[in-house]
Amino acid sequence: xxxxxxxxxxxxxxxxxxxxxxxxxxxxxxxxxxxxxxxxxxxxxxxxxxxxxxxxxxxxxxxxxxxxxxxxxxxxxxxxxxxxxxxxxxxxxxxxxxxxxxxxxxxxxxxxxxxxxxxxxxxxxxxxxxxxxxxxxxxxxxxxxxxxxxxxxxxxxxxxxxxxxxxxxxxxxxxxxxxxxxxxxxxxxxxxxxxxxxxxxxxxxxxxxxxxxxxxxxxxxxxxxxxxxxxxxxxxxxxxxxxxxxxx
Amino acid sequence: xxxxxxxxxxxxxxxxxxxxxxxxxxxxxxxxxxxxxxxxxxxxxxxxxxxxxxxxxxxxxxxxxxxxxxxxxxxxxxxxxxxxxxxxxxxxxxxxxxxxxxxxxxxxxxxxxxxxxxxxxxxxxxxxxxxxxxxxxxxxxxxxxxxxxxxxxxxxxxxxxxxxxxxxxxxxxxxxxxxxxxxxxxxxxxxxxxxxxxxxxxxxxxxxxxxxxxxxxxxxxxxxxxxxxxxxxxxxxxxxxxxxxxxxxxxxxxxxxxxxxxxxxxxxxxxxxxxxxxxxxxxxxxxxxxxxxxxxxxxxxxxxxxxxxxxxxxxxxxxxxxxxxxxxxxxxxxxxxxxxxxxxxxxxxxxxxxxxxxxxxxxxxxxxxxxxxxxxxxxxxxxxxxxxxx
Numbered sequence: 001x002x003x004x005x006x007x008x009x010x011x012x013x014x015x016x017x018x019x020x021x022x023x024x025x026x027x028x029x030x031x032x033x034x035x036x037x038x039x040x041x042x043x044x045x046x047x048x049x050x051x052x053x054x055x056x057x058x059x060x061x062x063x064x065x066x067x068x069x070x071x072x073x074x075x076x077x078x079x080x081x082x083x084x085x086x087x088x089x090x091x092x093x094x095x096x097x098x099x100x101x102x103x104x105x106x107x108x109x110x111x112x113x114x115x116x117x118x119x120x121x122x123x124x125x126x127x128x129x130x131x132x133x134x135x136x137x138x139x140x141x142x143x144x145x146x147x148x149x150x151x152x153x154x155x156x157x158x159x160x161x162x163x164x165x166x167x168x169x170x171x172x173x174x175x176x177x178x179x180x181x182x183x184x185x186x187x188x189x190x191x192x193x194x195x196x197x198x199x200x201x202x203x204x205x206x207x208x209x210x211x212x213x214x215x216x217x218x219x220x221x222x223x224x225x226x227x228x229x230x231x232x233x234x235x236x237x238x239x240x241x242x243x244x245x246x247x248x
Numbered sequence: 249x250x251x252x253x254x255x256x257x258x259x260x261x262x263x264x265x266x267x268x269x270x271x272x273x274x275x276x277x278x279x280x281x282x283x284x285x286x287x288x289x290x291x292x293x294x295x296x297x298x299x300x301x302x303x304x305x306x307x308x309x310x311x312x313x314x315x316x317x318x319x320x321x322x323x324x325x326x327x328x329x330x331x332x333x334x335x336x337x338x339x340x341x342x343x344x345x346x347x348x349x350x351x352x353x354x355x356x357x358x359x360x361x362x363x364x365x366x367x368x369x370x371x372x373x374x375x376x377x378x379x380x381x382x383x384x385x386x387x388x389x390x391x392x393x394x395x396x397x398x399x400x401x402x403x404x405x406x407x408x409x410x411x412x413x414x415x416x417x418x419x420x421x422x423x424x425x426x427x428x429x430x431x432x433x434x435x436x437x438x439x440x441x442x443x444x445x446x447x448x449x450x451x452x453x454x455x456x457x458x459x460x461x462x463x464x465x466x467x468x469x470x471x472x473x474x475x476x477x478x479x480x481x482x483x484x485x486x487x488x489x490x491x492x493x494x495x496x497x498x499x500x501x502x503x504x505x506x507x508x509x510x511x512x513x514x515x516x517x518x519x520x521x522x523x524x525x526x527x528x529x530x531x532x533x534x535x536x537x538x539x540x541x542x543x544x545x546x547x548x549x550x551x552x553x554x555x556x557x558x559x560x561x562x563x564x565x566x567x568x569x570x571x572x573x574x575x576x577x578x579x580x581x582x583x584x585x586x587x588x589x590x591x592x593x594x595x596x597x598x599x600x601x602x603x604x605x606x607x608x609x610x611x612x613x614x615x616x617x618x619x620x621x622x623x624x625x626x627x628x629x630x631x632x633x634x635x636x637x638x
Contacts, residue, residue, distance in 0.1 A: 063552060063631045084556075091554020098634055104259075104546060106266040118258065119554055121251055147266065163553070 007075035010170045010203030011060060012036040016069030018055050018226075029055040030066065031226035039170070042197045042204040044214045047223035054175065056223065057207045061094060061173050062086045074170050091119050095164030095202070097193075099176040102160040103148040109135060109159045110144040116167040127166075134162045138192060154185035161193050165200060172197060174206040178213055190216050215242050255555075256562035264567060271567075274535050275575040281528040282579020282610050283586070285521055287596070289606045290587070292517035294595030298439040299513075300504040302367065305435065308344075308374045308472040309481055311503050312488065312495045319498045319506035321348055325467050326495075333492045334471055339484035341476045344373035345447050345468035348437060349454040354412040354423070355403055361414060362403050365437035368450020374474040377444060379430030382407040386429070388448045393426040397434050398441030401592055407431060411443070418458040426453075438507075439595065473497075525609055533617030536568060540621045547625055548633020557626045564622045565615060572614025576607055 018030040058064035071078045113131040117123040138158040178186035194216035197204035220232040317324035335343045347368035352361035369375035371385035451466035
């Protein structure tokens with residue numbers, strides 16, 4: 001086996017632009033955004049509504065093509081990939097949790113997690129065991145065979161986190177994962193998420209409007225009007241941002 | 249491909265199983281459509297069979313009619329001279345007269361007589377059906393009768409019994425007694441069970457007008473022709489037309505199509521069957537379309553996490569096929585159970601080929617009805633489905 005040099009960043013973007021046409025001229029949803037996230041680093045993308053953070057997340061998720069710019073996932077340029085290869089990339093290298101409608105409703109908690117392994121052709125005995133262990137770690141050991149309708153919002157989000165991580169993706173994306181949760185559960189979910197990202201050395205990006213959740217991230221990227229306007233890269237400044245928001 | 253099938257069957261089965269009430273409801277709708285389609289097909293087959301059974305089983309390839317009778321048995325009159333002429337034509341192996349009329353059998357202890365088709369044939373020649381019990385007809389003038397299975401079932405007559413028949417001749421009701429010598433399989437004609445008598449006996453006992461009573465020359469309706477080589481049918485037909493005066497010649501199938509009301513009846517029932525299938529197509533298509541509209545977000549999630557369109561489409565096809573198969577199976581079983589409750593007077597016949605065609609058509613309408621929804625599912629964009637698009 002040849003020793004391939006691992007890229008320094010799990011995901012990096014260079015001058016990404018996304019423009020939407022409208023009756024009043026083009027709208028620049030994402031404007032020259034460049035960012036990098038290392039394996040094992042958990043980053044929050046924050047900003048007011050309409051700042052372009054969800055569009056940026058969709059681009060990072062290979063669900064939306066940028067108008068211009070470059071996105072490298074594990075050193076591979078997404079721009080060079082066909083539609084089919086992008087689907088494969090999403091399946092193999094990206095893990096997702098969404099704000100709502102996260103899980104397949106007719107599958108149990110463990111089946112939802114195993115689905116990622118099934119899709120990747122990796123559902124063997126070891127995989128099944130790993131799915132159960134991961135759910136148990138997330139406090140769902142007693143809920144493995146419950147359908148999603150039998151789980152609370154927080155439990156559903158934890159199942160989604162397990163599904164996002166089970167196939168060892170390089171990048172884990174979370175879109176407002178705490179939007180439908182009460183404060184206590186929101187903290188629990190993000191703390192667990194951050195812990196697993198650090199432990200498993202995944203690159204994690206979370207879009208959130210709730211600055212309190214930034215307490216658990218390593219870096220905060222602030223967007224406004226499609227631009228990346230500020231970066232909080234050290235814990236004191238992040239905590240200052242969190243506390244500032246909390247005293248608002 | 250194996251992996252696609254494995255994942256699709258897993259998703260398809262799990263969704264059906266965990267929503268079995270909803271899917272069972274659709275399967276029951278398909279079952280009711282199946283019941284309707286199979287009954288219409290069986291009714292069409294039963295009515296068609298009731299009209300054509302004798303002709304479709306007759307051991308002949310061609311039928312000679314009086315010219316300009318337009319292949320209508322009731323409008324044709326054929327005398328014995330022409331029988332002799334036809335029998336002499338090269339390629340004709342056998343020829344037999346056939347006279348067709350209606351009669352009523354008086355059943356002891358029953359108020360209503362049994363209406364039957366009274367068929368006159370040449371004993372030992374083409375046109376006389378083989379018996380399953382008893383023996384064939386004896387001489388041309390004997391008062392013997394072969395009854396078909398339907399007559400036997402409805403009348404209770406057995407071999408050796410004497411049946412009493414009532415016919416109107418001129419303005420009077422006449423009664424004739426005939427001895428049952430054989431029972432054949434079903435030989436319905438003109439939607440009636442049949443009794444088969446020697447031709448000269450037929451001419452004696454058939455309903456007649458006042459003018460016919462005094463006629464001494466027996467006249468049949470048609471002449472059935474059996475060929476040496478059925479492959480030479482067209483050539484023999486041409487020879488018959490050129491060598492025998494004043495006739496027209498039809499195949500069995502042409503004769504059946506010309507039976508009064510036969511084509512109209514069959515096309516009506518076929519149209520009904522077609523419309524039922526079409527309604528089934530719309531119902532199934534509508535159900536799966538509604539189902540997909542309710543699952544847009546779910547399909548969006550599946551696609552976002554890397555499920556291919558091929559898996560999404562195969563899952564839906566499998567679901568549609570499973571539900572259709574379950575529905576058709578339930579419907580077929582219901583049809584069978586219902587058919588057991590029907591009296592023999594209702595002309596319902598479950599023909600293997602017709603039922604198989606109906607079942608294949610029913611199995612196809614599911615996937616066909618679901619095509620639009622599958623196309624819709626494949627086109628769902630995960631970004632829009634998840635509400636991530638700006």
